[in-house]
Amino acid sequence: MKRILTLVMTLILFGFGSLSHAAKVGNPAPAFSAVDSQGKPVKLSDYKGKFVVLEWHNQDCPFVKAQYNKGKMQNLQSKWTAKGVIWLRVISSAPGKEGYLISSEVEESAKRQGAKATDTLLDPEGVVGQAYGAKTTPHMFVINPKGTLIYNGAIDNTPREEDTVTKNESGEPFVNYVDQALQESMVEKKKVAIFSTPPYGCGVKYK
């Protein structure tokens, strides 16, 4: 019994030990538990067996606005949630900082934006954000049905706001990395080719 307990403790410790450095593609995505805008607790494990997208969100960040003002993020949410993807927006802004919203404000904001995400999680203490090493809004993560992190990085390869961007600043064709990762992994059952990119945007307004 004691031996089993030791084993369990060791597993827990190792489990937590790896948490601080676990937002690595190929590793299990860090487990989390947070509350959504209706006060309902949401755990990553609730969605085992499904693709999960995490989108770090701050409604007032110009990079986020560039996505929402033109309907780009909503279209992507709508496209993939229709295929059964769970799309969770996470707000890690601390109280008093830009982008912090209380539950009722989240509902209003999502309605105004026409957001099509599955849910929005409130993370004012930044616990989920720190577990994932979320740096910016929008910083994106994609998790496969096994719970493995398969994408960590930017939403796309250009912060430009125009309706139809075909090329980025370096003249390369426009790529939405999240769309591409889901297409490759979920639809084509392939490995995600571009699985890690530097996220761009506003810094997450941690406490």
Place this chain on the structure above:
Amino acid sequence: MFRRISLIAFFFLFLNPAFSQNLSHLKAELLCEQTCVQPGGSVTVAVHFRMQKGWHVYWQNPGDSGQAPSITWTLPEGFTAGDIQWPVPQRLVASTLADYGYTNDAVLLVPLQAPANLKPGHIVRLSARVHWLVCQEICIPGSAQMNLRLPIRKKPSPYNSRYASLFKGARRSMPIPLPDDWKAEGSLGAKEIHLSFDTGAAVSKATTALFFPLHPSQIDNGAKQVSTLSENSINLSLKKSDQLSADVKTIEGVLVTEQKGSGKKGYLVSISLNN
């Protein structure tokens, strides 16, 4: 306050061979070091940002968040613009994140090369669309279209004395190559990247060092950089980024050393990483 500055800026437009725009939390100006341009010659232009207190713009690698300023040139045929020269940045920490950029003011330099077939007596129009992101806690994107008109002269272009100190200061703020007698070494640990700089002479005990990576996602920007001094060497231990590529071979960036009283020095470095 800003209305007054914009009035002054407006007034200056007519007196100054420079172009300036005053926008939210930042004033941007396009200046030329020379008063004219020679066929086949080159001039240096500056984009001068002056930020409202507490606000910053970004270095070429903005760090955890933000965006570097960009310049899109519209130049007469045959003109070419060189790369932006970036002054030594500052580390700007917010909670667990760190950005790299500039507070108060920043001068970016760009060399422009003129074609040989310019006709003396004419005027060339150099036009720049400058984009930036200016942040305090919150961020505001901005852009300005700025133009310079330079007469073409047969003789080498004289310097504009009005901007002599600005350009001198800007050059002093640029990182320089690592001295020839320094030896730089790098290695990859389990969680850290270790850099060591043998300066070839005793290092003052009062030296502090910071490293600014040129490429994103190599180091954990927000993690404390641990610098230690051994007899002739400055050593830095940088936490690896979660996103560091497994086949990373080199790390490029700017090493900044500071000694109390003698100011900061920035060195451009490119270091091979041994396993």
